[in-house]
């Protein structure tokens with residue numbers, strides 16, 4: 369069996385784990401990151417897309433609100449290319465308690481959330497699709513985050529500084545030597561090969577799965593309460609600003625415009641299993657009904673796709689029951705030396721995607737204390753690769769780039785404006801033959817046709833470039849279609865049925881997809 373050695377082993381390649389890897393690599397530490405799947409395939413790739421201003425937690429969870437306030441400013445700078453500065457609105461709809469608006473304004477003032485009340489007329493002017501019955505409106509600095517771009521930028525930056533990233537490597541055992549953790553055994557989920565990784569310190573950044581990793585280390589009582597939520601992408605930008613109901617957080621109260629779609633969410637159901645991806649029809653109906661309250665006619669828009677994510681909520685004394693909305697959204701750093709008498713092992717969980725950098729900083733500070741390493745954190749100011757210019761993403765950027773060389777280059781995905789060259793470069797750089805992995809890198813197939821027009825083209829390119837056999841290329845195509853279908857069938861109504869039927873005809877007609885040799 370191969371054995372690798374490192375200073376820091378990071379378990380979990382979501383925003384938190386890649387953030388820890390980037391921070392530690394910047395401080396000159398040798399790092400290995402492992403994830404059981406591709407990067408950001410856990411909760412980080414299944415979230416709502418909101419760069420929180422802190423407004424959502426200003427009344428209910430001031431600590432989480434304050435964390436968001438500071439990090440919102442930093443993340444927009446260091447990950448500029450991954451952020452769209454849409455701004456946000458909190459609006460009181462006819463269904464909301466009018467008294468909450470004053471509490472909201474006070475909560476924002478107390479926690480430092482930049483909040484300005486504007487007239488209803490101004491709000492309706494800025495967002496004409498909003499419910500005309502709104503009675504109060506507040507502007508806040510919400511935005512959206514393109515998470516895959518950010519996680520890949522974190523990992524590339526870390527790799528440029530020597531970090532090793534092992535995707536599709538699941539931790540199957542955590543090694544203990546007496547009162548110390550000494551590393552872990554990982555299994556390559558594709559080949560079955562096992563590798564021992566010896567580490568001076570191990571960081572458990574496995575999000576909703578962190579309790580399971582702690583169990584493997586023989587540490588009891590790390591209770592991460594998985595809170596499952598669904599989100600639905602609608603086929604275009606119904607709003608251009610993030611719109612939130614001005615009320616205590618509840619289901620379906622935020623619409624986030626991101627790239628070419630708008631996403632409504634979320635629910636919050638307690639589940640025992642972090643891999644639970646159940647979507648209940650009642651949840652879909654609830655989202656669509658709640659959407660109507662913010663944007664009348666919401667139901668008539670086309671729902672493209674539904675997905676679930678599971679919140680990693682660290683349980684504290686406050687959460688006596690199982691209502692996961694009551695658990696703080698602030699993060700929890702557990703130094704197991706102090707907590708359990710087990711050295712060289714740290715767990716970081718809870719928090720928000722918005723606060724990933726702060727979570728990473730706190731974690732690597734704890735790592736450095738144990739290792740006696742004194743290099744300070746620089747992630748507050750160091751831009752991620754691709755964000756050096758400091759310019760935020762602007763809607764229309766891809767179109768503008770495409771229009772500059774319209775006749776020279778083939779467009780593979782019209783919805784997300786993915787040119788052939790970009791696709792070929794990504795396949796070559798990642799070496800991946802998995803179309804779903806490529807989707808996360810480029811947003812390929814994520815627009816209104818959900819891959820109907822681009823995926824057979826991408827499969828052909830994959831086949832030609834990589835010298836994949838026809839069977840392997842077919843298998844990659846079928847995997848992609850299966851994965852997309854999981855998110856499409858629960859929202860099959862109206863125009864989406866027509867689109868799904870058209871996609872089906874394309875795949876049957878062009879490729880006789882049901883009878884491909886496998």
Ligand SMILES: Cc1cc2nc3c(=O)[nH]c(=O)nc-3n(C[C@H](O)[C@H](O)[C@H](O)COP(=O)(O)OP(=O)(O)OC[C@H]3O[C@@H](n4cnc5c(N)ncnc54)[C@H](O)[C@@H]3O)c2cc1C
Nearest residue numbers: 380382383384404410411412416418539575597679721722
């Ligand atoms: C429905 C929903 C909506 C949300 N919306 C927002 C939002 O709009 N804005 C916001 O700021 N936050 C939001 N959040 C919260 C945010 O998404 C999470 O806090 C964040 O993504 C957690 O990141 P993470 O890296 O800690 O966990 P994850 O992204 O889940 O990463 C953990 C990783 O550990 C890996 N792993 C698990 N077991 C093993 C193993 N045995 N071996 C190796 N690897 C393993 C998993 O594959 C996974 O990639 C939302 C959460 C949910 C559920």
